[in-house]
Amino acid sequence: MSAGHEAVSWRDRWQARYRTGAWLFGEEPNEWLRSNAWRLRPGMRALCPGEGEGRNAVFLTSLGLDVTAVDFAPAALAHARDLAARQGVAIATVEADLARWAWPEAAFDLVALIFVQLSADERGPVHRGAMRSLAPGGLLVLEAFGRGPVRACGPRGEESRYDATMLEADFAGLETLALTEGTVRLAEGEGHRGPASVVRLLAQKPN
Numbered sequence: 001m002s003a004g005h006e007a008v009s010w011r012d013r014w015q016a017r018y019r020t021g022a023w024l025f026g027e028e029p030n031e032w033l034r035s036n037a038w039r040l041r042p043g044m045r046a047l048c049p050g051e052g053e054g055r056n057a058v059f060l061t062s063l064g065l066d067v068t069a070v071d072f073a074p075a076a077l078a079h080a081r082d083l084a085a086r087q088g089v090a091i092a093t094v095e096a097d098l099a100r101w102a103w104p105e106a107a108f109d110l111v112a113l114i115f116v117q118l119s120a121d122e123r124g125p126v127h128r129g130a131m132r133s134l135a136p137g138g139l140l141v142l143e144a145f146g147r148g149p150v151r152a153c154g155p156r157g158e159e160s161r162y163d164a165t166m167l168e169a170d171f172a173g174l175e176t177l178a179l180t181e182g183t184v185r186l187a188e189g190e191g192h193r194g195p196a197s198v199v200r201l202l203a204q205k206p207n
Contacts, residue, residue: 054080148197
C-alpha cells in the first residue's frame with residue numbers, strides 16, 4: 001500500500017503483513033473508485049500505485065482498461081497476480097518504491113491513488129510523479145485517510161493523513177472535479193473495517 005517510510009523496515013513490515021494471509025483489504029474494489037467507473041471506457045491506460053493485493057487493478061481490468069499495478073511488496077504483487085488469474089484477467093505488475101520510481105511521463109489516462117500511506121518527505125515526490133504520469137485529459141482518483149477525529153482505521157499519527165488543503169496544494173496543476181472530507185464506514189477486508197475519516201479527490205489534467 002505504501003512507498004515506505006524507511007526503505008527496508010517499512011517495506012519488510014508490509015511484506016510480513018501480506019504474507020500472513022491473502023487480501024488484507026479484501027478482493028472488492030474501493031467504493032470511491034467504483035463510484036467513478038462511469039467515467040472510464042475500455043482501452044484506457046490505468047496506473048494503480050501502491051496497489052497492494054490487486055483489488056482495484058483487477059476491477060479496472062474487468063472494465064476493459066489496460067492496467068499497471070505498482071507496489072514495493074512482492075508478496076502483495078503475487079496476490080494481485082493470483083487474483084487476476086482467478087478472475088480471468090491480466091494485469092502488469094511492477095515492484096518499485098514509489099518515492100524513487102521513474103514515473104512514466106504522460107503515459108496513463110487514469111491514476112488511482114487509493115489509501116497510499118506516505119511519509120511527509122515521500123508525499124511530494126509521489127504526488128508530483130502521479131501528475132506527471134497522467135496524459136492530457138487524464139483522471140486522478142484519490143482516497144486517503146483524513147485528519148479528522150475518527151481513527152478506527154488507518155494510521156494513528158498525522159504524518160500519513162491528508163486534508164483538502166494539502167491535496168489542493170499538491171495537485172494544483174490539475175483541475176479539481178470533486179474534493180470532499182468526511183467520515184465513512186469502511187468494509188475493505190480485515191485491514192480497513194470500521195468508521196474512518198477520509199478525504200477524496202477527483203481531478204483531471206488539462207488537455
